[in-house]
Amino acid sequence: MIALLLRDLKLAFRAGGGFGLGLAFFLIVTVMVPFSVGPQSALLSTIAPGVLWLGALLACLLSLDRLLALDWEDGSLDLLATAPLPLEAVVTIKALAHWITTGLPLVLAAPVLGVLLNLPVAGFSWLVVSLLVGTPALSVIGTFGAALTVGLKRGGLLLSLLVLPLYVPTLIFGAEAARRGAVGMDTGTPMLMLAGITAATVALLPFASAAVLRVNLR
Amino acid sequence: MTFSTKANALWEYANPKKFLATTERVLPFFWASAAACLAVGLIWGFFFTPDDYRQGATVKIIYLHVPAALLAINAWFMMLLTSLIWLIRRHHVSALAARAAAPVGVVMTLIALATGAIWGQPMWGTWWAWDPRLTSFLILFLFYLGYIALWEAIENPDTAADLTSVLCLVGSVFAILSRYAVNFWNQGLHQGASVMRIEAVTGGDTQEKVSNVFFYPLLVCIVGFVLLFVALVLYRTGTEIRARRIRALLARERVGA
Numbered sequence: 001m002i003a004l005l006l007r008d009l010k011l012a013f014r015a016g017g018g019f020g021l022g023l024a025f026f027l028i029v030t031v032m033v034p035f036s037v038g039p040q041s042a043l044l045s046t047i048a049p050g051v052l053w054l055g056a057l058l059a060c061l062l063s064l065d066r067l068l069a070l071d072w073e074d075g076s077l078d079l080l081a082t083a084p085l086p087l088e089a090v091v092t093i094k095a096l097a098h099w100i101t102t103g104l105p106l107v108l109a110a111p112v113l114g115v116l117l118n119l120p121v122a123g124f125s126w127l128v129v130s131l132l133v134g135t136p137a138l139s140v141i142g143t144f145g146a147a148l149t150v151g152l153k154r155g156g157l158l159l160s161l162l163v164l165p166l167y168v169p170t171l172i173f174g175a176e177a178a179r180r181g182a183v184g185m186d187t188g189t190p191m192l193m194l195a196g197i198t199a200a201t202v203a204l205l206p207f208a209s210a211a212v213l214r215v216n217l218r
Numbered sequence: 219m220t221f222s223t224k225a226n227a228l229w230e231y232a233n234p235k236k237f238l239a240t241t242e243r244v245l246p247f248f249w250a251s252a253a254a255c256l257a258v259g260l261i262w263g264f265f266f267t268p269d270d271y272r273q274g275a276t277v278k279i280i281y282l283h284v285p286a287a288l289l290a291i292n293a294w295f296m297m298l299l300t301s302l303i304w305l306i307r308r309h310h311v312s313a314l315a316a317r318a319a320a321p322v323g324v325v326m327t328l329i330a331l332a333t334g335a336i337w338g339q340p341m342w343g344t345w346w347a348w349d350p351r352l353t354s355f356l357i358l359f360l361f362y363l364g365y366i367a368l369w370e371a372i373e374n375p376d377t378a379a380d381l382t383s384v385l386c387l388v389g390s391v392f393a394i395l396s397r398y399a400v401n402f403w404n405q406g407l408h409q410g411a412s413v414m415r416i417e418a419v420t421g422g423d424t425q426e427k428v429s430n431v432f433f434y435p436l437l438v439c440i441v442g443f444v445l446l447f448v449a450l451v452l453y454r455t456g457t458e459i460r461a462r463r464i465r466a467l468l469a470r471e472r473v474g475a
Contacts, residue, residue, distance in 0.1 A: 144388065148381055152371050161367055162385065165360040166392045169399040176403060189402070197395070208388050215380040 001085060001093055008097035011070075022102045023109055026059040030113040041118040048117035049127055049178035055113070056106045056131055057171055060138045061163060063102045065156045067094060067146040068213075077150075081217050087210040095136075095143040095206070103135030119182060126181020130194060134174035137198040140205050141166045147209040151216045170197055232309035234459045241452045248449035255442030263435035270432075279337045281436055285443035287330035290358065293323030293447065297365075298390050301383035311455065313379035314462070316386065317369055318454035322447060324362040331355055350401045357396045361389050375462060 033051050034044060071077040080090050110131055111124050119127065145163035149155035177190035231237045263281035270277035297316040304313040334352065335345045346352065368385055372378035 148368065148385060149371075151377075154371075158364075158367055158371050161360075162364040165357055165364060165396070166389070168357055169392065169395040172396075172399040172403045193399070193402070205388070208384055212381050212384050215377055215384075218377070 001089055004080070004085070004090065004093050005097055008094065009100060012097065012101040022059040022063045023105050025062050026055050026106055026109060027113065029055040029058060030116055033117065045118040045120055045182070048114060048119040049123055049182050050175045051117060052110050052113060052119070052127060053131070053134075053171060053175040053178060056110060056135065057138060057167055059106055060102055060135065060142060061160055061167075063098065064142040064146050064163065065149075065159055067098050067143060068150045069146070069155070072150045077213075078217060081213070087213055088206045091143055091147060091209040091213060092140075092202075092206045095139045095202075095209075098143065099136050099139040103131075103139050107131040107135060122184050123178060123182025126187055127178045130174045130177040130181070130187075130191065133191065133198055134170050134194050137170045137194075137201045138167065140198075140201045140209075141170070144205050144209045144212070147213040147216065150213065170194065173197065229307075229309075232307070232311055234311055237311050238456055238459060241456055245449060245452055245456075248445055248452065252442055252445035252449050255438055255445055257442075259435050259438030259440075259442050263432070263439060267431050267435060273341060276337060276340050277432065279333050280432065281439045283330060283333040283337060284436060285440045286326045286333065287355070288440060289443055289447050290323055290326040290330050290355070293319050293326060294358065294361070294386075294390070294393070296451075297323065297386050301386040304379055305383050305387075310379075310462075311459065313383065314458040315451060315455045316382070317379075318458055319451045320362060320366050320369070322450050322454070324359065324366065326443075326447070327355060327359045327362060331359065348404060350397075350404045353400045353404070354393075354397045357400070358393060361393055365389065375465075 030051065033047075033055075037043060037047070068077060071080065081087055083090075107128060110127055114124055114127055142163055145159050145166070148162060149159045152158060173190045173194040177187045177194055180187045180190065231240065260281055264278050267278070269275050297319050300312045300316040300319070303309060304316065331352075334355075338347065339345050365382060365385060368382050369378055372381060
């Protein structure tokens with residue numbers, strides 16, 4: 001399992017593109033927001049938590065179609081499926097690798113972008129914590145979407161259509177936690193719900209992902 | 219005893235031939251009764267009920283809005299059920315019924331959203347509000363779109379049936395989750411007041427809020443919509459079965475030649 005994780009990480013680092021691309025996208029989306037809504041700092045600081053969450057979510061989405069497609073194309077996915085490691089573990093590791101290469105950098109970059117959007121000081125820690133708790137769910141749900149569409153020619157757009165509705169609860173609770181943190185309200189309930197979603201998806205969704213991957217490899 | 223024979227009787231329709239033969243016989247009755255119920259319910263509702271003292275004539279859109287909304291949700295439940303049957307018992311008719319129901323469900327969702335907007339404009343002064351109920355319907359609409367798109371994208375019919383079934387199961391869980399998330403989210407945005415007003419007007423507590431004058435024609439309309447839905451789904455399932463047969467015949471011909 002660790003070998004697989006290391007392999008995926010190495011591929012992500014060395015092949016280029018995937019790793020930095022998500023971050024760059026996150027930066028660009030965030031920079032575009034003031035251009036579209038205007039530079040008033042009061043307005044920006046109000047919408048900053050939501051915009052940063054949405055940007056992180058979209059950046060996460062962007063890298064999903066590479067998650068399994070490359071392994072599918074060169075046939076290593078077939079090898080992984082016939083390996084002694086259960087496919088459930090394989091997809092979990094894939095999701096973990098995706099999180100380390102995409103989710104974690106986004107979490108780390110978010111405070112910097114928060115400065116650009118005039119995020120209130122109280123909001124920084126909550127933004128980071130909510131993203132840290134929520135992005136694993138995004139990776140796991142995304143892996144399910146990637147497993148569904150792996151065999152398709154034009155899977156990319158369909159993947160977004162399938163995954164975005166599944167992201168709704170995570171986005172709502174994550175952005176709400178960050179927003180409440182920014183205005184100094186109690187963040188308990190949304191944080192708990194967000195953690196619950198992450199825990200449940202990490203625990204259960206790999207089974208669904210492995211099931212659809214088996215169908216696709218059949 | 220009776221239960222087991224009954225259950226067997228139901229599973230007989232997993233045989234496409236039996237399914238087609240039976241639906242062909244019962245479909246005319248479904249079409250006719252759906253048309254009759256809708257005609258009676260809508261004409262009764264539109265022309266022979268008084269205007270509401272507060273809402274005026276706009277209240278009459280309820281005869282389209284409520285049945286459509288009801289079916290939009292129940293069509294998804296039906297798809298969930300048939301998807302489960304497909305995954306567990308591998309009956310092709312079941313998977314095709316799920317496929318056949320999805321476009322009907324999406325149209326019902328659209329009708330509910332559109333009539334809701336038309337109703338909302340004079341009542342709340344806005345076509346759209348991010349009320350939990352409205353928002354969850356919009357999310358349901360997106361789920362339908364994804365489901366249909368996945369069916370369309372996959373060529374192998376068995377693979378498509380498997381993948382969409384799993385998507386339907388996972389989607390159901392997330393749809394319910396979204397419903398609660400949206401409830402929470404809107405309360406978090408603005409407290410109480412508007413929600414109370416909206417609650418009093420739409421769905422949910424229909425039975426208590428809507429007086430009998432409106433309720434009976436509404437009931438007839440709901441029955442009519444359900445019959446129409448059943449007829450459409452049976453009809454479309456039959457079409458899917460025939461389409462698959464044609465594909466099988468063509469494939470055989472190609473192999474033979």
